[in-house]
Amino acid sequence: MAQAIAAARLGAGLTYRNPLVGAVIVKNDRVLAVGHHVGFGHAHAEVDAYQHVTHPEDVIGSTMYVTLEPCSHYGKTPPCAHQLVRWGVKEVYVAQQDPNPLVGGKGIAYLREHGVQIHVGLMETVARQLNRAYNFYYEYQRPLVTVKVAQSLDGKLSLNDGKRTYLTDMVANADVDHLRATQQAILIGSQTAIDDDPRLLVKERVAYPPVRVLLDRRNRVSHTSRLWQTNEAPLWHFVTGKESTKGIEDKDTRRTFKTSEWSIDKVIQTLSDQGVQSVLVEGGAHIQDAFLRVGLVDQLIIYQVPEIFGGRSLASFASRADSMRMRFTPVTIEKCGNATKMAFIRP
Ligand code: AOF
Ligand code: ZN
Numbered sequence: 512m513a514q515a516i517a518a519a520r521l522g523a524g525l526t527y528r529n530p531l532v533g534a535v536i537v538k539n540d541r542v543l544a545v546g547h548h549v550g551f552g553h554a555h556a557e558v559d560a561y562q563h564v565t566h567p568e569d570v571i572g573s574t575m576y577v578t579l580e581p582c583s584h585y586g587k588t589p590p591c592a593h594q595l596v597r598w599g600v601k602e603v604y605v606a607q608q609d610p611n612p613l614v615g616g617k618g619i620a621y622l623r624e625h626g627v628q629i630h631v632g633l634m635e636t637v638a639r640q641l642n643r644a645y646n647f648y649y650e651y652q653r654p655l656v657t658v659k660v661a662q663s664l665d666g667k668l669s670l671n672d673g674k675r676t677y678l679t680d681m682v683a684n685a686d687v688d689h690l691r692a693t694q695q696a697i698l699i700g701s702q703t704a705i706d707d708d709p710r711l712l713v714k715e716r717v718a719y720p721p722v723r724v725l726l727d728r729r730n731r732v733s734h735t736s737r738l739w740q741t742n743e744a745p746l747w748h749f750v751t752g753k754e755s756t757k758g759i760e761d762k763d764t765r766r767t768f769k770t771s772e773w774s775i776d777k778v779i780q781t782l783s784d785q786g787v788q789s790v791l792v793e794g795g796a797h798i799q800d801a802f803l804r805v806g807l808v809d810q811l812i813i814y815q816v817p818e819i820f821g822g823r824s825l826a827s828f829a830s831r832a833d834s835m836r837m838r839f840t841p842v843t844i845e846k847c848g849n850a851t852k853m854a855f856i857r858p
Pocket of ligand 1: 529530532533547548552554555556557579580581582585586587588591609611613614
């Protein structure tokens with residue numbers, strides 16, 4: 512199973528909304544083949560492994576280790592569970608049951624009904640980490656929300672309001688780029704779009720660049736901004752107006768979502784409805800604090816630079832939210848360029 516988990520990781524960045532999955536076929540203590548889900552719309556891990564077997568007849572009476580329950584639905588490919596039975600696989604070890612209701616136990620049930628010996632839960636904790644957002648999305652019916660903050664030692668976000676202060680260095684920025692590349696959506700507010708004029712594109716090569724979500728209720732962001740002028744990644748524009756939360760297609764990569772009054776909950780609900788499994792909240796201060804206010808922070812990543820700005824007038828993290836006591840569990844702390852990177856999750 513450890514080998515199947517390692518194989519699954521090879522698909523990182525390529526599977527989009529599909530999970531990372533790995534599979535190993537074993538017979539008489541010998542590995543016949545290893546496979547993984549190589550990309551969205553491509554063969555599932557089980558089929559990929561089967562395609563790597565030298566003599567298909569060897570698979571009769573074999574054991575398969577697979578990190579996710581074999582599927583039972585006709586999707587972009589036929590159901591893996593049916594194929595396993597057809598190939599003569601005798602025994603299957605599954606790390607994790609599929610939280611996707613399309614499959615959700617039906618694959619396991621099918622295998623059992625067809626006389627395959629099936630064991631569920633081997634290395635489940637490690638396997639689940641492969642697909643944190645995927646699991647979260649199906650378990651909670653909404654995307655996993657990560658709030659990213661770059662701040663000084665005294666929690667200040669900028670040296671002067673309305674202008675961008677470069678806090679993190681190139682090394683830390685590359686780390687942020689990687690963080691963005693792992694997300695299905697990146698979200699900013701109109702003020703940040705106006706002040707920083709970012710493109711929100713990732714440099715890292717990814718098969719599906721994250722959707723750029725712009726919260727722009729009053730429709731203030733100019734169409735000459737770099738967000739509008741670039742189309743390498745989709746841009747979803749959230750504005751106030753006559754209801755159309757399904758999204759109006761403007762141009763190929765641009766969509767407008769309208770409702771009479773946006774709340775953070777409604778934004779997240781809309782992203783859920785569109786199948787978005789993870790979202791990175793980049794800022795600015797108002798948006799971050801709005802997410803804090805409604806408790807929609809599943810993961811918090813802080814890049815803290817070793818500088819003190821002082822003063823009371825500058826915006827600092829959480830200063831625009833009501834007083835609260837929101838607890839987190841620390842996950843990692845590491846040096847990252849000029850910053851100390853700290854990751855926290857909600858307990
Ligand atoms: C994968 N790769 O190796 C396995 C998956 O979009 P489809 O038709 O390819 O189906 C995607 C679903 O199939 C996915 O959400 C999960 O429930 C199941 N298993 N998917 O992409 C795989 N084993
Ligand atoms: Zn499958």
